[in-house]
Amino acid sequence: MEKFIKISKLADLKKIKNPVKFLAGGTDIYPLLKDGFLENEFFCDISGIKELKETKIKKDVLEIGALVTFSDVIENPVFKKYANALYESALVMGSPQIRNRATLGGNIANASPSGDSIPPLFVLKAKIKTNLRTVDIDRFFMGPKKTILKKNELITRIIIPKEQKESYFMKVGPRKALAISKVSVAMAFKMQKGVLKDVRVALGAVGPTVLRAKKTEDFLEGKHLSDRIIKKAGEIVSSEAMPIDDFRSLAVYRRKVAGSILEKILEGRLKWVR
């Protein structure tokens, strides 16, 4: 058995006997791999599986291949149309060098609480399809760098419902370029006659996994957007964030900023209403 195998068809997954680590774009995993890493692990390069590089527009859903890169998300107009928050997260995600390699599937499997694509997928009600099953994204993450994926289970597609919803993403980091996101907020809703419906809010990098801000969602549901409501929503989001203290940023600060970002998104939307 080769320690490094490359498969070019999804069907070939079945042929793999040993437990493997999957390699897609490699932007998250290679920095962790030191020289001679093949001594301890088996790797399976899936970057050549063509069928996982496609995005299909179905009747009710968007079916996104796990190997779709962040550059693809920016370039293919279908994302801006149906998954604006995801498109916005790709824009700020990193340098072109990284965006050209990093894949959505990889970003999800890596399960970093600061993974840029994850809060958008939460608010877009994404489902994660693997070679074995399909799961709601809400149930996919178990902790930092931990998912429900079993041995040799591979994310194959991301399914996003084609809803008539608005969605947004914003993040704050220490520096504009290449910042590992400090705090990020994604948000989706329908706006009907100035009233918010079907609100979803997700927060990145303020807890062990990306988390839904359910109290904020409940608070905003059915509300008329106004300055007062926005301010209150900001306060609620701050209270829902569960950041850890590290040297990159202080917990109190992250909470506060989560609130500010949400306010900024809603203020932008309010301006547009007026």
Added chain:
Amino acid sequence: MKIKFKLNQRTVEIETSPDRKVLDILKELGINSVRKGCDEEGKCGLCSILLDGKIVNSCLLLAPQIDGCEITTVEGLSKGNKLHKIQQAFIEAGVVQCGYCTPAQILAVKNLLDRTKNPTKEEIQDALRGVYCRCTGYKQLYNVFEILKGRKVKEQEYARHYKVVGKVTPKNDAIQLVRADDAFTEDYVAPDALHIYVLKSPYPHAEILDIDTSEAEKMDGVEFILTHKNSPKTFYTQAGQSYPEPSPYDQQVIPKKVRFVGDRVAAVAARTYELAKKAAEKIKVKYKILKPVFTIEEASQPDAPIIHDRDTSIDPLQVGGNPKRNIVCHVEGGIGSIEKGVKEADMLVEESYSTPFIQHTPMEPHTAYAYMKNGRLIIHTSVQTPFHVRRIVSTILGLPENKVRVIKEKVGGGFGAKQDCGVEDLVGTIAYLSGKPVYYRMTRREEFIVRCRPGLYITVKAAAKKDGKITALSINTKADIGAYGPHALTVPMNGCSKTLPLFTCPNMSYNVTSYYTNNIVSGAYQGYGVPQTNFAVMMTLYQLSQKLKIPFEDLLFKNLVKTGTRLEILKQLGEGREGLAQKLSSCGLQECLKKGLKVMRTWKNKNKGHIVQGKGFAIAMQGSGIPGLDSASATITMLSDGTFMLYIGGADLGTGEETVAQKIAAEELGISPDAIAVTAADTDTTPFDKGSYASSGTFFTGSAAYKAARNMKKLIIKTTADILKVKPSQVKIYPGGKVGTSKKRLTFKKLAFITQGGSGVGQLTASGGYVTEVSPIPYAAHFCQVSVNTRTGFVKVDKYYAVHDCGIPINPDLAKGQVYGAIMKTIGHTFYEKLEFDKNGRCLNDNFTNYPIPGIRDLPEFMEVDFVEVKDPITPYVGKSIGEIACNCASPAIAIAIHQATGIYLRHWPFRPHVVLEALNSK
């Protein structure tokens, strides 16, 4: 496995193991342009390649992933000697400095232009955001696009009466750098060189009781191991300063007692780096762990652990050190009486400031390659001070200096980190003791802890009368200089020496104490103590002006020195020696300030909800080299066709020092710069030069080139007079390389033919050495406008304008590039850069993920640099320095602007958003 791909249109087929990084494969195939600026994390972008037309990091690619693909690198852009138009545009834009990141930037530009013909500003920023550059400040990259559109981007030119000096000409080594020809130390390493891995101390303070290398030695391919047992016992300082150094001799190549996490414990030389690392892991070390000290407070306790004793801290200049109290040095002095000054005053302000450990992050880490040849030790290295390194290494090894040759290759950024003999001591020792070629290139993590800017704790007391006349100014600095003392005295001291002489105040004093701690080793960093001290002084004086309710500029104008002012304070400011009071030979400070204020007054503050704007400014000075201590030399020879070779010892770090010397010599000889080729910084073939530090390149090395050229001119005239049988006074040099009388002229070519022929006098050769008791002082004033987000604490620099008195900017675009780079670095220092340590002294953010540096998107929307042209009588073609002074203003200017916007005073770097927010909340 076998892979096949196209590399720059050539088909390549290789056998490789699948876990090899594409970056390493390309390097082996002779591709220089893929550089490693980070530890293969995809953070710096220097290893960028085009893979099937898309730009990617080659450090994040494995061999199988390029099978069947097409790769383009910078090596594939130029055709023979003809440069690609983008390469040409980079040279014209003057944006090539050290050149280490240039190939990656060129590829990023190409990739963008392949995608879109007329990119917007945002698209340009996005395309270049993934490539780090510490030299240029990114600003002139925008000019590349203008040039490619066919527009002329001409910098303003200076010195109307000169033909070459003050004009824009291409940097003398730019072609080599845009093509990624062999240039840096790593490009010259022989394939059989052994690789060094350094085993480092995991403890901040410990004694090595025993070290057992037997297991490691048994490994096949391990050729030499250096520990304290077989290492030379000489004590020295790594500080690359002129002898006798004002730094204690407290280091050994490998010490028996380790003093910080990362101190050298052993060095293994083996056939590959991986093997050396594995062998190092087999070395067994028995430590006696000692109690560490991490702060000045801990270090100065009466029962504090002693880090160095007299035996291990030899103080050649006796500058008040007391190692038994962990004090490296202590100096104090001043003029007049602070007490008297305070008594006379109507208002007094006293405030304390602090600045953290900061790292230079040159994109090329410390690298050296050494071997024995004909019984001599040869060292190729990336260093600012090749001649000091030769002296230090020969002293360590007990060799005469003529048995050691140090060749400075192109330096991929230095900024002071490479002023010291930081790796050559180790690499030279191993090459000498083993007799084998050895190569050491630091990882980014190692680079992060090899040198840093020391943590300074500065208290400034300033008093003034109602009208703003300053009556007392005192600076008290405590420096945490870490485990060893290179530059321990001079960095904090220089902070005082380059701030107090800005003012005419009769009562001024300084008090400087440096402490040993078990933190990482500090040293020189561009600005050398002034960026921190000037921050403290400017902020205090600004606060004084606020309390007196007079505009800051009025307070400054009332107290500033000008041309002709006698600087009494300099007498008290010798670095461990007696100083020299100096009459100020020229001063463009007031002009800089006036020019900038005029521009700043056109900026209007606009507050929009939680975004508030403010404006601020600051002034600064620096030196131009160290008069009375340093020297530079140059030699010039005439070749047989009448062109010249110029040999200088000066070590160009990418700043354009060689070009400056070349242009000054060309001006003096009345020829084009093309007629002079420069060879520099090789201790065998070029004359002595102190090296590049203390802002001395343009002034010292340039003046040496001037003197050599002047002597050549005299020689040409005298020789021609002899040939023509006339008096020398009748002979003149005419532009374009002609010499003779009004009636009869020789071309330089003819003169060379005659002198080098059988009946001539031999090749015309002239030399010049430069020393001085006084050096011209450069001045600057910087202005900025910031926006403070009062919700998130984020501060954005919107506008930035800098005005400099650098005498004559000898090459205006390179001079501007220096300033842009310095401003961007200082913006990083001001807002986010800070090395963080855990409670055991281990660095927590020794990588670019957690220690971000400014990228192109951090550029202010408006950033301009201007010069006031100032004549100084010290030398002709005078160039005052510019590299360091440009670091001194941004931080106080920004902090003042923040105060103007919000009313808060920020006194501790960095102004991270949460700090700003906390200050706003506790207002």
